[in-house]
Amino acid sequence: MSETKFLMFNHGYAFAAEFLYASSLAFFLQPFMRMGRYRWRKGAAVFAAYLFLSWICDRLAAPRGTFVLTVTLLLTAGAGVLDLERPRAFLLGLLYWETRVNSGLIADSLYFAAEQVLPCRSVAPEEVYLQTALRLTLLLLSHAAMFITMLYAFCRRLKRRPLPLGRLEICYISLVPAAGILFGQIIAGLLFEIRDGELLQLYERHPAFVAAVPILALLFYAGSYLTILFQQGMAALQEEQAAGFVERQQTRAIRARIHEAEQFYSRIRQLKHEMRGHLTNIQGLVQSKEYAEVEEYISRLDESMSGFELTLRTGNPVTDVIINDRRRQCQEMGIRFQVEFHYPQSGHYDAFDVGIILQNLLQNALEACEKVPESERFLTLAGKRKGSFFLIEVRNSFSGEIAFGRDGLPETAKKADAPMHGIGLSNVRRIAEKYMGEMEISLEDRVFRITVMVQET
Incomplete structure (x- = not known):
């Protein structure tokens, strides 16, 4: 060279x-x-x-x-x-x-x-x-x-x-x-x-x-x-x-709501005992032709019974209180809420695990609906058994774009106390994996859908 x-x-x-x-x-x-x-x-x-x-x-x-x-x-x-x-x-x-x-x-x-x-x-x-x-x-x-x-x-x-x-x-x-x-x-x-x-x-x-x-x-x-x-x-x-x-806090909150539900049923039983007395009072007022008093009495009785509104029954007290709580929130926020959920009777699932899944999915859906015009807000919950699997699906309206992190989960937009936010879906996925299942997220036409599949163990 x-x-x-x-x-x-x-x-x-x-x-x-x-x-x-x-x-x-x-x-x-x-x-x-x-x-x-x-x-x-x-x-x-x-x-x-x-x-x-x-x-x-x-x-x-x-x-x-x-x-x-x-x-x-x-x-x-x-x-x-x-x-x-x-x-x-x-x-x-x-x-x-x-x-x-x-x-x-x-x-x-x-x-x-x-x-x-x-x-x-x-x-x-x-x-x-x-x-x-x-x-x-x-x-x-x-x-x-x-x-x-x-x-x-x-x-x-x-x-x-x-x-x-x-x-x-x-x-x-x-x-x-x-x-x-x-x-x-x-x-x-x-x-x-x-x-x-x-x-x-x-x-x-x-x-x-x-x-x-x-x-x-x-x-x-x-x-x-x-x-x-x-x-x-x-x-x-x-x-x-x-x-x-977060999971312990959620479990504690669910236990507290179950205690409230127990008190709710106790008050219903008490009301049944009191109802005979109320009917006797109403009958007396009618016989006395005190119709204005009858109307006022019935109005007060209606107000006292307004708190007894556990309208959705899923077959389990844990899921009952969670879904009814979210139903009331949807009514206050103008969100159309549709439910077709029945708790699996196989006995192979921990009710608190199912409750944590529902609580996180529904809470995230409510937060997403808040950013949508009221006329477009909707949230649907479905739970059905398919063979040895139980599928939980939540669909809700959303606006804007959703950024996904490297773990495949949506990134939280909350800045305050950021380490504590964004954990909900991680817990849901962890519980799904506990039951040899998985979690799937999809977006289509401004509809956010998340499906959790758990398997009988």
């Missing part, structure tokens, strides 16, 4: 490396962008912006680390355009750079070791250029393989479970990647040094670094990965605790 061809190879090598880094960043960010229809366009924009910034920094001969800082800051500032949360964009930028730096250090160590094991013995310039070009090609390929594999591992871990990123969490998770980037930048600055006109390599001066540097790079990478894993585990534990707390 001639010197001219080797120079051309060097230019091509530099471009291939930048192409690899730009495309890797674009592909790494894409799975976390919320607007799926425009992901490829946004990925292409990231790719082009990266190459442009790389060219600018190269032209300006910017100091080491300037490009890293610039890309990370611009990525964070432009998070809204990319449909990324700003803390997530910042974290993804740090993880990208840490992976690139650490994989590069490992590849450089392997390249130096290969040079020592297979030195270039030829003195002919053409042979030296050719062997150098081959080694650089192997260096780029090995770096690309490690870099893409390590990025993919980060991407898969982050996609497996949503990671809450408050200020404290982002500071905690960013410590190890930031330290890894700083370590890599320091080592990269020490790899080559010119002294008395002679080029000295770090690994030649300190051979122990050939093994120490890649080990430290792997430790930084593993530290970042385990930090994310630990934080996800903590978030999962907090979600379980919050879900358990």
